Amino acid sequence: MSKTNKWHRAARGAAIVGGVLALLVGGTYALLNSTAVQNRIMHAATKLLAEKLQTRVSINDVSVSLINQEIQLHGLYVEDRQQRPLLQAGTLAAHIKLWALLRDSVNISRARIDEVSAQLIKADDDSVPNYQFVLDAFKNKDSHEVEGKTMSLAINDILVTNFKANYNTDSVKLEKLSYRDNKDMGLELLARHLQVSWQHNNKKGITTHSSIAVENVKASPDGKLLCVDVDNLRFATDNHQPRKNAGKPHRGFFDADHLDITANMRWTIDHIKNDSVHATLSQCSATDSVSGIDLRDLQCTIAANKHEVTLTNVLVRQASTELRFAKALLQLPDNQHGTPLAYRTSTITAKPVLHDIARPFAPILKDFKTPLLLSVEVSGEDEQMNFANVVVTSPDRKLLIKASGNITGLRHNAEHLLKVHFDVHQMTALPGVTERIINQFPFRKFMMKQLNALGTVRYKGLFDVIWRHENFKGRLNTDVGAIDFDMAHDSDTKYLAGWINTDSLAMGRALDMPDLGYAAIKADFKFDISKERTAAMRRAKGGKLPIGQVKAHVNHASWKFVKVDNLDVTIDSDGAIAQGEVEAPGKFVDLGCTFSFNDTEQLQKIHITPKVSFHKARKNK
Numbered sequence: 001m002s003k004t005n006k007w008h009r010a011a012r013g014a015a016i017v018g019g020v021l022a023l024l025v026g027g028t029y030a031l032l033n034s035t036a037v038q039n040r041i042m043h044a045a046t047k048l049l050a051e052k053l054q055t056r057v058s059i060n061d062v063s064v065s066l067i068n069q070e071i072q073l074h075g076l077y078v079e080d081r082q083q084r085p086l087l088q089a090g091t092l093a094a095h096i097k098l099w100a101l102l103r104d105s106v107n108i109s110r111a112r113i114d115e116v117s118a119q120l121i122k123a124d125d126d127s128v129p130n131y132q133f134v135l136d137a138f139k140n141k142d143s144h145e146v147e148g149k150t151m152s153l154a155i156n157d158i159l160v161t162n163f164k165a166n167y168n169t170d171s172v173k174l175e176k177l178s179y180r181d182n183k184d185m186g187l188e189l190l191a192r193h194l195q196v197s198w199q200h201n202n203k204k205g206i207t208t209h210s211s212i213a214v215e216n217v218k219a220s221p222d223g224k225l226l227c228v229d230v231d232n233l234r235f236a237t238d239n240h241q242p243r244k245n246a247g248k249p250h251r252g253f254f255d256a257d258h259l260d261i262t263a264n265m266r267w268t269i270d271h272i273k274n275d276s277v278h279a280t281l282s283q284c285s286a287t288d289s290v291s292g293i294d295l296r297d298l299q300c301t302i303a304a305n306k307h308e309v310t311l312t313n314v315l316v317r318q319a320s321t322e323l324r325f326a327k328a329l330l331q332l333p334d335n336q337h338g339t340p341l342a343y344r345t346s347t348i349t350a351k352p353v354l355h356d357i358a359r360p361f362a363p364i365l366k367d368f369k370t371p372l373l374l375s376v377e378v379s380g381e382d383e384q385m386n387f388a389n390v391v392v393t394s395p396d397r398k399l400l401i402k403a404s405g406n407i408t409g410l411r412h413n414a415e416h417l418l419k420v421h422f423d424v425h426q427m428t429a430l431p432g433v434t435e436r437i438i439n440q441f442p443f444r445k446f447m448m449k450q451l452n453a454l455g456t457v458r459y460k461g462l463f464d465v466i467w468r469h470e471n472f473k474g475r476l477n478t479d480v481g482a483i484d485f486d487m488a489h490d491s492d493t494k495y496l497a498g499w500i501n502t503d504s505l506a507m508g509r510a511l512d513m514p515d516l517g518y519a520a521i522k523a524d525f526k527f528d529i530s531k532e533r534t535a536a537m538r539r540a541k542g543g544k545l546p547i548g549q550v551k552a553h554v555n556h557a558s559w560k561f562v563k564v565d566n567l568d569v570t571i572d573s574d575g576a577i578a579q580g581e582v583e584a585p586g587k588f589v590d591l592g593c594t595f596s597f598n599d600t601e602q603l604q605k606i607h608i609t610p611k612v613s614f615h616k617a618r619k620n621k
Contacts, residue, residue: 042059042061042062045059045062045073046058046059049078052137053078053133053134053137054081054133054137055078055079055080055081055086055133056077056078056079056083057076057077057078057079058075058076058077059073059074059075059076059077060074060075061073061074061075062074069095069096070093070094070095070096071093071094071096072091072092072093072094073089073091073092073093074090074091074092075089075090076088076089076092078134080119080121080130080131080133081130081133082130084119084121084130085117085119086118086119086120086130086131086134087116087117087118087119088115088116088117088118089113089114089115089116089117090114090115090116090162091112091113091114091115092111092112092113093111093112093113094110094111094112095109095110095111096109109156109157110156110157110158110159111155111157111158111159112158112159112160112161113158113159113160113161113163114160114161114162115161115162116160116162116163116164116165117164117165118131118164118165118166119165119166120165120166120167120168121167121168122167122168155181156180156181156182157179157180157181158177158178158179158180159176159177159178159179160174160176160177160178161175161176161177162174162175163177169198169199170196170197170198170199171195171196171197171198172194172195172196173193173194173195173196174191174192174193174194174195175192175193175194176190176191176192176193177189177190177191177192178190187219187221187226188219188220188221189217189218189219190216190217190218190219191214191216191217191218192215192216193213193214193215194212194213194214194217195211195212195213195214196211196212196213197209197210197211197212198210198211206239206241206257207239207240208237208238208239208257209237209238209239209240210235210236210237211234211235211236211237212233212234212235213233213234213236214230214231214232214233214234215231215232215233216229216230216231216232217229217230217231218231222268224270225268225269225270226268226269226270226272227266227267227268227269228266228267228268228269229265229266229267230263230264230265230266230267231264232262232264233262233263233264233265234260234261234262234263235259235260235261235263236259236260236261237256237257237258237259238257238258239257239258241257243255243258244257244258249363250363250364251363252291252292252357252358252359252360252361252362252363253290253291253292253359253360254291254292254293254360254361255291258290258291259288259291260288260289260290261286261287261288261293262286262287262288263284263285263286263287264283264284264285265281265283265284265285265298266281266282266283266284267279267280267281267282268280268282275305275306276303276304276305276306277302277303277304277305278301278302278303278304279301279302280299280300280301280302281298281299281300281301281302282299283297283299284297284298284299285297285298286298288360291359291360292358292359292360293360294318294319294356295316295317295318296317296318296319297315297316297317298315298316298317299313299314299315300312300313300314300315301313306332307331307332307334308329308330308331308332309329309330309332310327310328310329310330311327311328311329311330312326312327312328313326314326314328318353318356319353319356320353320355320356320369320371321350321351321352321353321356321357322350322351323348323349323350323351323352324348324349324350325345325346325347325348325349326346326347327345327346328343328344328345328346329343329344329345330342330343331343333382340381340382341381341382342379342380342381343378343379343380343381344377344378344379344380345377345378345379346377347375347376347377347389348374348375348376348377348378349373349374349375350373350374350375351371351372351373351374352371352372352374353368353369353370353371353372354368354372355367355368355369365440367440368437368440369440370394370436370437370440371394371395372392372393372394372395372399373391373392373393373394373395374390374391374392375389375390375391376388376389376390376391377389380406380410382410382411383408383409383410383411384406384407384408384410385406385407385410386404386405386406387403387404387405387406387422388404389404390402390403390404390405390422394433396433398429398430398432398433399428399429399430399433399437400426400427400428401424401426401427402424402425402426402427403422403423403424403425404422404423404425405420405421405422405423406420406421407419407420407421408421416467417467418466418467419464419465419466420464420465420466421462421463421464421465422462422463423461423462424459424460424461424462424463424474425460426458426460427457427458427459427460428456428457428458429456429457429458429459430456431452431455431456432452434451434457435451435452438451453480453509453510453511453512454476454478454479454480454510455478455479455480456478456479457476457477457478458476458477458478459474459475459476459477460474460475461473461474461475462474468490468491468492469488469489469490469491469492470488470489470491471486471487471488471489472485472486472487472488472489473485473486473487473498479509480505480506480509480510481502481503481504481505481506481510481518482502482503482504482505483500483501483502483505484500484501484502485498485499485500485501486498486499487499487525489529494528494529494530494533495526495527495528495529495530496525496526496527496529497524497525497526497527498524498525499522499523499524499525500521500522500523500525501521501522501523502519502520502521502522503520504518504519504520505518505519505520505521506518507519507557511603512603512604513603513604513606515559515560516557516558516559517557517558517559517563518557518558519554519556519557519558520554520555520556520557521552521553521554521555521557522552522553522555523550523551523552523553523569524550524551524552525548525549525550525551526548526549527546527547527548528546528547528548529546533547534546534547534575537574537575537576538575541574541575541576542576543574543575543576543577543598544576544598544599544600545573545575545576545577545578545598545599545600546573546575547573547574547575548573549570549571549572549573550569550570550571551568551569551570552568552569552570552571553566553567553568553569554566554567554568554569564584564591565584566584566585567582567583567584568582568583568584568585569581569582569583576598577596577597577598578596578597578598579594579595579596580594580595580596581593581594581595581611582594582595590612590613590614591610591611591612591613592610592611592612592613593608593609593610593611594608594609594611595607595608595609
């Protein structure tokens, strides 16, 4: 047989084989795309899922395309075991590399999920959630190993639109989510119009509704880094009760149950795995126009795993305030191993302007615009926060404060158990700085002239704040003498009470009364600091004085050239006029005087009336 005939016969055989294969492929394609076969696939898939889940499952339509290698499910419906809707989906579509199935691999190049709705329910802490049976049904009990092979799953491209899920009273809504894992370009993610809402009850049974809404979240590669931008994140809370500062102008506008914060941020992630992440927050701003929160910038680098979080190169900036520290370590709580929450920082340095926190936390600071310099180290746990090596100075160095302290009772979530304690190891205030600081507080000033007469003030002592009670005590050293004091402020009764004691005080220099010399005095005092009661008195009487009483014992004092000992002094002030009495009991004669004044700035005009009282002669028995 000639070579030509052999080639003709081979070609004819190949054509027959090719035709048969084409017929088989075409027939298979026609069968798979026929309504009857696809209906059978749909029923088989529905039956398989229903048997697997042991609940009602329905699918409206199934389509399979061999050419496009795409499978689509339309109208998926799954009930929970109580015959309630669990999962509904308009369309589930997946482009699958069918030949990869022969290599025990499920490779989904693209997936699309549209109109998904899930109803997840867990009645209480001890109940089983209504979706648990789905997790159990698909749990990897035997790792699906067959002859040393394991089924693998890879999804490269996902698009989710119009997704919503409810978990009891909580909900999640998402308009669009796209995810793409491009091996050449890296991971890309885009989420649009994400909304999450939840609620919780406090111990009083008041429900707070909280929500987070994000306009855009975009993750895109930048070389070996992953950049994540979060645009217009809005965090809001509302308990539908009056704000905590309602009717209380002295309180700040910050209320954790009434927030409306808008934030923007940019993250750069250079490492992320299941149990660890390393990222840098390069930009972050957050504002709440009602409470007055105004964070202009926040920057830090975070390294975190399941045991601890490390922050480095932290920067916090407000309108006029800036805070920095190099490192902070946060130990995460672990109940299984008995590890508590704990944290510590390196030295924090700041240039605070207290006006920046006035509206949210302390309206009394609204005019406090003098910058300060601060350094402090912070550490603690869930129960207590500690402040070490606290140093506060003014830029001109006329003010210096060194202190340490702590806040306890944090874990109890009860304000009346919260206690603030600080030890002031050293405070030095040069002339002028004390007046400058006090003048930035919007309350009536008394005896400012006398304050300036003290000259340089040095203080060592402590203060405690327990719920609505503050206590201050210590020793003041001034240019006119030293004073020991202990005083307490009660916010419930609105009184300031305490005592002062001095062994030698230049009273004349302190009170601008040249005829007075040095005195040794111990005095008890009580002043009314109620704005309501003071305002009522001002309307009725006018006046420039505080309302209160002073009872003092003068061990020794001098007036011009007269020296006296053992004087008892009482002063009663109704706010308009202060009236006092001095008594010096003697063996035969009691000397004394009454006095009155109406302005602490002009004590040299004090009105004094001498008083002499003779003892009655005793008869000898």
